[in-house]
Amino acid sequence: MKKMLFLLIVAIFPALAMASPFGLKMGMTLKDIAKECExxxxxxxxxxxxxxxxxxxxxxxxxxxxVDKNKGLYQIKAISSAISTNDYGTELQSSFNATxxxxxxxxxxxxxxxxxxxxxVFQDGNYWMYTLKGGARTLAAIWxxxxxxxxxxxxxxxxxxxxxxxxxxxxxxxYYFFKNSDNIEDEQDSVL
Numbered sequence: 001m002k003k004m005l006f007l008l009i010v011a012i013f014p015a016l017a018m019a020s021p022f023g024l025k026m027g028m029t030l031k032d033i034a035k036e037c038e039x040x041x042x043x044x045x046x047x048x049x050x051x052x053x054x055x056x057x058x059x060x061x062x063x064x065x066x067v068d069k070n071k072g073l074y075q076i077k078a079i080s081s082a083i084s085t086n087d088y089g090t091e092l093q094s095s096f097n098a099t100x101x102x103x104x105x106x107x108x109x110x111x112x113x114x115x116x117x118x119x120x121v122f123q124d125g126n127y128w129m130y131t132l133k134g135g136a137r138t139l140a141a142i143w144x145x146x147x148x149x150x151x152x153x154x155x156x157x158x159x160x161x162x163x164x165x166x167x168x169x170x171x172x173x174x175y176y177f178f179k180n181s182d183n184i185e186d187e188q189d190s191v192l
Contacts, residue, residue, distance in 0.1 A: 026178035027072035133162035
């Protein structure tokens, strides 16, 4: 009996230890988050704080957490360092696909949203970055909403973003929305 219990604990503990993005879990307080970070969370505005998690990923340089004073952590936003790319967005798309495949190992195959506004006059591929920067193009991978995700997550989104400064630089932005995020939005919107 003891041997079976030990094997069960050994099998479950690694899954629990590895669970949660960047070592952060739904509902964590700022104090809890600070324990999982290098340095103290830096207040930005509203519920947003810049952090540097101990369990960071080399593809991402900036991390922002959204923490409600009553319900705790409800969203994580990770932003890559700048990715130099050509007009076609080749390097940015390549980084997107590599990161998408890594995230898919944990959360399964995503829904891909690869669209350009049909009204855009810049339909040709050599305007890929130009249309991304202008908001006429979207490239995103979406996990969740119609499926149950691990780690108390409601949705995970990976998207490409163009630099404000140059059409030859882009970023990847990875969002984690926990299951409590909808309730917090509803509470915030109730005053409107």
